[in-house]
Amino acid sequence: MQTDSSFTFVLFGGTGDLSMRKILPALYEAHRAGMLAASGKIVAVARHEEDRAGYLQWVNEHVKAHVAKSGIDEGAWASFVDRIEYVKLDLGKAEDFVKLRDALQDQSGTRVFYLATGPSLFVPICHALASVGLNENARIVLEKPLGYDLRSSNAINDAVGEIFAEEQIYRIDHYLGKEPVQNLLALRFGNALFEPLWRREWVESIQITIAEELGVEARGDFYDNTGALRDMVQNHLLQLLSIVAMEPPHSMDSDSVRDEKLRVLRALKPIDPRDISKVAVRGQYHAGVIRGTSVPAYATESGVKTDSATETFVALKVEIENWRWAGVPFFLRTGKRLADRVAEIVVNFRAVPHSALGASALRAGANRLVIRLQPNEMIRLYCLAKKPGEGMNLSSVHLDLAFDQFFKEGQMEAYQRLLLDVINGRLALFVRRDEQEAAWKWVEPILNEWAASGKPKPYAAGTWGPAAASAMLAQHGTCWLEEEN
Incomplete structure (x- = not known):
């Protein structure tokens, strides 16, 4: 079943291990199975000094090895990477989030921000997204661990909750x-x-x-x-x-x-x-x-x-x-x-x-x-x-x-199901605060x-x-x- 509508999937930590091993392979499998709307886009975000061609080379080298047993369908792979854009972004530079907003301006449909980063970056990223208006009509995915104890977990949830409503927050547990x-x-x-x-x-x-x-x-x-x-x-x-x-x-x-x-x-x-x-x-x-x-x-x-x-x-x-x-x-x-x-x-x-x-x-x-x-x-x-x-x-x-x-x-695969649920707005398999x-x-x-x-x-x-x-x-x-x- 195809996703309900167009989407833009923004992947923070786009060069990281989790993105290479789990997230991008899961999105590829969903694409190959015809489960992603044709107009859907993937925007990878990271600090690396890369252009789009350099990032796609990185993806070719690091993602293909983690695709499921069925292997790579080169035709499907080529059309999958056509969905991918790359934005270099330094979290400490407010102008980089303006650049990200501009890059997303022409994209329609559901907007998903996946934070495949350390939890210490969750709050700064959310504040920066809000500063350029990117928290509206969006969904945010938080990877574990969400805090070190109850106090730190509440601190993160409080800060994120000031920017995104609870129904916008997807705390992922792939099991x-x-x-x-x-x-x-x-x-x-x-x-x-x-x-x-x-x-x-x-x-x-x-x-x-x-x-x-x-x-x-x-x-x-x-x-x-x-x-x-x-x-x-x-x-x-x-x-x-x-x-x-x-x-x-x-x-x-x-x-x-x-x-x-x-x-x-x-x-x-x-x-x-x-x-x-x-x-x-x-x-x-x-x-x-x-x-x-x-x-x-x-x-x-x-x-x-x-x-x-x-x-x-x-x-x-x-x-x-x-x-x-x-x-x-x-x-x-x-x-x-x-x-x-x-x-x-x-x-x-x-x-x-x-x-x-x-x-x-x-x-x-x-x-x-x-x-x-x-x-x-x-x-x-x-x-x-x-x-x-x-x-x-x-x-x-x-x-x-x-x-x-x-x-x-x-x-x-678990990540494939969960990513499709995020895009389609289904919260049942995600952890509530x-x-x-x-x-x-x-x-x-x-x-x-x-x-x-x-x-x-x-x-x-x-x-x-x-x-x-x-x-x-x-x-x-x-x-x-x-x-x-």
Whole structure:
């Protein structure tokens, strides 16, 4: 489906890593699929001394490698780069924003400003846009992290909110655009099979994991002042938790969905600082081996302080104090330099209360739903079946929804979906300010306690994190999915 109207997509940080790896490839895929209005334009903005030809050469060198598996269609690529203009802009020069306004004067339709920059630049850019009248009839996209804590997040939101109305602000979290997350909503609210089971009477526990094999790469300076709790938990993991646990919305319009997510975030049981050691584990990777390659310790990475107490791993036990989920533990986990790259949601259903078929039917986790977000997106339902042959011997089997096999159409990448939603004015998959505030309020006691306490627990790169993360689940009679397998 094509975008509703003409648009001008202004990309601040147009030469940056995020633009090259995610944003421009996503716009190219939307263009190739015929989803962008023919009159739509892309205006890249950066400080580099380039003309349009020089910028397009940069795009050719750095974007093509990140296009999806289907590769480049040279005809589509040529017509895509025809959409792109380049404006050199120094944020410290007011006259450069006048030049930007003049460059946009002949463009019609929706105007989108995407800030693929550091959060410290969000407010100066917004003020500069307003100074030349570019905040009117426009949408602004803010990348994470939006602040360092609740206070700084509120400061940014207050400043941006003076210039753009809330319905103009799109706070992006790309995990919400992933196909399996959308399918989770379809499974829950479109099928009578799952919704009656989606509650404390039938769910024993839920795990949400976002694991990375990579370390901090070239982001040591940024990451050492951020850490896994701010970088991943406050946004991605709590957003996934709210999608899993939310009540059925009245409709799929933006405020109905976000109202239900907010109710979950506000129902999170506050963490008492005295209990943090029981429900929160933080770790930091040391040297190790990943897929046969030796990797260094976090403290020796470029840009990282040698005595750093920044966590690269977090595991949490979370409870939701409402009627549907009271007493059900949610286990959240994220980390760098772990044994595998995987993002998944695991719903463990309770065992049957009594079985005439033997102990296998009473095993925890015999019935389980696994929603894999990456690397291979799929949904898998585990259940028990009789083994062929004599006797009533049960074995675990699974039913798969593998999207690439079941649906012949190509899958839409998360950024592609979200960028189309921005252009078309759909806010449901973006984070509202009150959601963000609720997440920061819940996270802050952990941040404060960790800032006042000792160093994170060490774990070897290439493992699944500190042993304390496994011990935390063992106290509840369960384990992480990979440990069971």
